[in-house]
Amino acid sequence: MTLDLPLVARGKVREVYDAGPGRLLLVASDRISAYDHVLPTPIPDKGRVLTQLSVWWFQQLAPVLDAFGATHHLLSATDVPAAVAGRAVLVRRLEMLPVECVARGYLAGSGTAEYARTGSIRDVPLPPGLVEGSRLPEPVFTPSTKAAAGEHDEAIDFARVESLVGAARAAELRELTLALYRRGAEIAAGAGILLADTKVEFGLADDGGLVLGDEVLTPDSSRFWPAASWSPGSPQPSFDKQYVRDWLTSTGWDRVSPPPALPDDVVAATRDRYVAAYEQLTGTTFR
Template structure:
């Protein structure tokens, strides 16, 4: 048990008060999809999310420095023993009410919106794109930050300006796309396509911009193997799309209204392997 006051419990993480200006962020093995927390955990998922985030914070530091920003990680070592490997000691922030999404490829909800409107929110895209198409340039497509059990809603840039001010909105857009660009280059060297990802930012006590939450994990990003990329259909992936696909297949029998079903053993094992593979390919380290 963690002998600290619980601040919040999300779909995947618990957040604890770790003293003045600090929080303990603990990742569980829970997995969510379609705004539901599924009843079946994915073994080792919490460790993958945490250790991959720690690695990415280091990789992204040059970009953050260039923007005069930082990240929230203090330590992944100075944490309680019973959550070691899946917990981070981080700075307490005033989180901004926007999820900063960057897309370099058309996929998921972005494809549906494009097929209906030819754009994603206020970002017009050229005709002829299909599921999996590479976009002419990465785009910023933010969304709201929903409470547990509620649904994130895509918003246009004007809504971000209303929420945080015009100057801060431009800073969020530019930094999000710069971080995506850096991460895409790193992923490409590992033989992966970073199709899209989301970042969350907060402000420190002096008003400085800080990258928070987790970063560039299979929970918050789509990673595709580059050698099998073929626009026109759903791509093989190293993320939780495998779970989403099973949940919407006839095999699950789920109506997306009632509580979600237990995941079969083979889906659990295959999902765990995808998370571990993403970690190993990106970092060049063996997960154990």
């Protein structure tokens, strides 16, 4: 795909184009990444699902942002080139903060392994007796650094966030991230989905105000579990790319060499999960 706009950056999933003063065009591809690698096999319609679900969530979460004096970066999902309609959004250009803000309401993934070793996640102590899939007593903030392309994100404690952005801003990030998670979890629960965890990113407006950027509450940035089948003690069925991670693990891939191609059945099942997340959350048919 070639657009008649200057390319600013190319990430694992998105291309970012200069769309004029103070504006960027974000285009979501069908690429999928896992364990810091872009896989060689795309997932059909994935970019459209990510884009359209993010647009829906920005609308749902606007009242939470308003309560914190914040906003989101979305300007338009329709004023985009026809060649990328449905998978692109026009957004505000921001100074992005160097922190990935992660909120967890359930024990899963790397959090389970860390808890097993230390009884905590980062600097957040947790009660004994939790297992994979357990609901946490309260949602917790477990941030990481935002690594440069080709590097790994690094889990950090709250003191490191304070050193990166200042104490007042760090506290604001933590409270807003948890508020967004709680509202997202409430909406998802109404659709029969558990929001196990999610990652959000923020930038700064010209006046220094916080702006929610990137994507929000998608199967790429969140763990979504069917509420009806939730059963702590083992990995949960999911509507997200954990299915792809699990398949890669089953192949014995070392996470260092180039990743294997996904077979057709894994591609189809992954697409089905992304579309199911969109349709069940929004209550609309994906087109």
